[in-house]
Amino acid sequence: MKQRLITGIIAGIVFLGFCFLGGLPYHILVLAMALIGYYEFVRMTQVPSFGGIAMLGYLGILMFMFPWSLLDIPFPLQWEHAIWLLLFLFMLVTVLTKNRVGIQQAAMLFLGVLYVGMGFSYLADSRSTSDGHGLFWTFLLLASIWSSDAGAYFVGKWIGSHKLWPAISPNKTIEGALGGVVIAMLTSCVFSFLSSGVLPLGRALLIGLACAVAGQLGDLIQSAYKRVYGIKDSGTLLPGHGGILDRCDSWIIVFPFVHIAMLLPY
Structure with missing residues (x-):
């Protein structure tokens, strides 16, 4: 319990401190959290953490989490098109590996990109609302x-x-x-x-x-x-x-x- 309390206090102070700062420092912190979160998701799914299909997932997280608006860089695609292309690439991996990477693995890792990437992207964007x-x-x-x-x-x-x-x-x-x-x-x-x-x-x-x-x-x-x-x-x-x-x-x-x-x- 003591270790849990100390960890919670330190983590809370660090996170809330970056939240007060806002802007790029906060966004980068949340980006790092998202990448670590996806790494945990991959490990739980029992897929090699830095295998080829996992790396595709990390790129998907970066796509969601890149600070496009903060750097005044327009996203190059419509979001629904980007999500479909990501889905296509995950499914293509199953073909290119001749099913050594199964469709179940590809589906789970794609789900993880949406679950983790979109979740943390909203966490980051909420700090810089239009109002x-x-x-x-x-x-x-x-x-x-x-x-x-x-x-x-x-x-x-x-x-x-x-x-x-x-x-x-x-x-x-x-x-x-x-x-x-x-x-x-x-x-x-x-x-x-x-x-x-x-x-x-x-x-x-x-x-x-x-x-x-x-x-x-x-x-x-x-x-x-x-x-x-x-x-x-x-x-x-x-x-x-x-x-x-x-x-x-x-x-x-x-x-x-x-x-x-x-x-x-x-």
């Missing part, structure tokens, strides 16, 4: 996710008796999940009261709800994936916490979701 309040929005989402996690844990320990999804995550309870939703919505309301009109109360409630529900689903997704491959943590980068994906599994679902739901400016 100039990117730091506020980023902190709002992070605080709502963290408070949902804390609420779910403590309420579950206190009154949790009905298992939420024991086949995937045996310690989670329905009472804890609902407690996480309530705490996240209360947290977003606090941000609304302190926002000087930037965040209306109704939108704050919706954002808190979205962060709690999508965040808990993101955690379950990662738990289900790890259970398939029989592993406890995605990596060992953060002692006491596991890997990047273990710590950011909720983030890379929540940040895209709230943008797609049009709850934040882009």
Whole structure:
């Protein structure tokens, strides 16, 4: 527990410090997190971490995470065209290797590029929203996710008796999940009261709800994936916490979701 607490404090200070800086330093940090996260995904999928098809995945992450707008460089393709070309290349690998790389491996690594690359790209882009309040929005989402996690844990320990999804995550309870939703919505309301009109109360409630529900689903997704491959943590980068994906599994679902739901400016 002591190691977990120390690691969490140091990692939190570093991340929030870069978040305050914003701009290119923050984007580069998130890019590094995305590359490490994809490395963990590849290892969990039991594919050589730096084999040919994995390298194609790292290039896909760079495509999503390159700071195009910060460097005022237009992306050379429409995004749906770029995603299709990436899909084509992954499938082509199965042909060129005469199925030594199977379609299942190619499909999983392509899925990983979308899961990790898009998730972290929204995390990076949320810091530089068009309304100039990117730091506020980023902190709002992070605080709502963290408070949902804390609420779910403590309420579950206190009154949790009905298992939420024991086949995937045996310690989670329905009472804890609902407690996480309530705490996240209360947290977003606090941000609304302190926002000087930037965040209306109704939108704050919706954002808190979205962060709690999508965040808990993101955690379950990662738990289900790890259970398939029989592993406890995605990596060992953060002692006491596991890997990047273990710590950011909720983030890379929540940040895209709230943008797609049009709850934040882009």
